[in-house]
């Protein structure tokens with residue numbers, strides 16, 4: 372089995388966001404880029420599946436749609452353990468465009484399992500995975516909390532509001548993964564980093580595809596008013612404020 | 621032309637978030653000067669469908685095939701796209717919940733309709749069509765232009781509220797062939813918690829962090845949640861340590877929630893935690909450290925020990941109820 376993990380390249384989660392050119396563009400000066408946390412966990416799970424000799428995962432490839440500035444992020448994915456990285460050389464303009472590019476790649480290079488994260492921590496589009504499934508006409512499974520293999524038997528757990536489901540599906544399929552898929556993201560070892568240098572990072576040209584949406588402006592949230600402090604002995608006063616001032620009780 | 625909303629049901633029942641969706645879509649239809657259609661998939665009693673009329677729906681299309689009682693995103697997306705085409709919908713609106721997140725992107729591809737997830741309010745402008753959404757995990761808002769003729773939105777929970785707008789509803793069966801090829805995923809087991817308030821639906825959430833010090837100390841949290849009819853939640857280290865179940869973890873890597881009231885007990889307020897709760901209407905923080913960052917996002921704060929403050933608060937609420 373071959374697993375493809377979609378990687379989004381995002382600013383570190385502690386980045387203080389700033390905008391430029393009249394608030395129309397994200398200001399990436401000084402930003403540290405990382406593998407989107409969900410994708411890092413997806414890759415970690417893919418590695419675990421490959422290492423488990425009981426099943427037949429023989430290749431893990433990571434794919435990213437974006438410019439050369441993401442190569443460092445892809446190298447990190449290779450250092451974590453992916454066998455191969457592919458970068459489709461296009462500006463990741465919107466989810467439709469990104470998913471369309473990945474689908475084109477999949478048509479030429481089929482995979483059994485495609486993993487994507489529930490959302491990118493930058494634009495929070497939460498769309499790419501399900502869009503790939505639709506472009507390919509594959510089953511897509513959302514809210515996936517675990518993927519288990521027993522030979523070619525695929526079992527998936529997914530979260531539903533207030534509960535969980537266990538599913539069986541046939542390959543190929545797309546799983547959109549969230550919390551639970553792996554516990555801790557794997558950190559590259561020294562050996563992994565050395566080996567990553569020799570692993571293939573293929574750059575593919577993009578195909579012609581429409582862009583349906585565009586971010587035109589950004590704004591920062593309004594500053595919160597000062598927090599009203601209440602004495603720890605005066606729980607009644609808080610109840611009163613929640614009822615009559617905030618009107619949330 | 622029209623706008624269409626997909627009203628998901630849970631075991632044949634709608635939730636407040638469904639009615640919020642209908643309220644939003646009605647307002648959008650008014651803005652666009654067109655009519656609104658609501659689509660329901662799976663078996664829902666007529667009485668329940670009529671409730672959609674309380675929020676402005678005058679036409680409901682229903683696909684009451686029992687085969688569709690469980691959601692399959694592929695089949696549902698197919699139906700939503702077909703229904704949208706049949707009423708020549710310009711805008712398709714879904715709730716930004718698990719099912720909306722699974723269906724909307726598929727419909728977007730089918731119809732080449734530009735998609736924006738978790739929209740916060742009515743469009744900022746109609747021509748060009750621009751919507752506002754939260755980006756960078758709550759650290760900013762983006763104004764997104766949809767350039768395609770057809771557009772598809774999911775709307776964030778609690779972004780619009782319920783707007784009563786009683787209408788007479790015409791309920792019509794939307795007939796179509798269901799492609800059984802679209803049911804390749806088989807559910808083999810399902811568990812649902814029945815007794816507790818579901819976190820993603822809850823209006824009030826009582827959440828606790830490492831400041832509780834040990835899993836044995838959770839009783840005051842649960843008691844407070846009980847008087848408030850609230851769901852319980854926790855910070856990531858608490859679920860990582862196994863003190864509480866993973867389904868309670870909120871934040872950037874857990875659930876993103878938007879209740880009316882969020883009470884954070886013994887939570888420091890790290891940026892990744894706040895990413896999951898910043899859209900709450902009102903935040904109350906209880907923490908021994910007056911410098912804890914949670915106070916900078918909270919509306920009300922108490923500096924004090926959780927083991928002391930939580931029982932006091934529970935008592936005050938009980939008293940105010942009786």
Ligand SMILES: Cc1cc2nc3c(=O)[nH]c(=O)nc-3n(C[C@H](O)[C@H](O)[C@H](O)COP(=O)(O)OP(=O)(O)OC[C@H]3O[C@@H](n4cnc5c(N)ncnc54)[C@H](O)[C@@H]3O)c2cc1C
Nearest residue numbers: 829830831855856871872873886887888890892893908926
């Ligand atoms: C990539 C990434 C993703 C992350 N995602 C998330 C996420 O989704 N959700 C999340 O929550 N975290 C997340 N984190 C972790 C986050 O950075 C914090 O470490 C975490 O939120 C801290 O949890 P806490 O507030 O419970 O614990 P602490 O930071 O240890 O805070 C405990 C607080 O309790 C107070 N306290 C102690 N004793 C008492 C007492 N007796 N009474 C009252 N107050 C008391 C302390 O003053 C302190 O403020 C993420 C981190 C990373 C790097």
Ligand SMILES: Nc1ncnc2c1ncn2[C@@H]1O[C@H](COP(=O)(O)O)[C@@H](O)[C@H]1O
Nearest residue numbers: 377436463487488490491496497498499
């Ligand atoms: N530019 C990209 N290249 C490859 N995969 C991506 C890209 N953007 C998003 N993804 C994948 O899609 C998931 C959801 O992203 P989004 O739809 O942008 O919120 C991410 O977790 C990635 O797995």
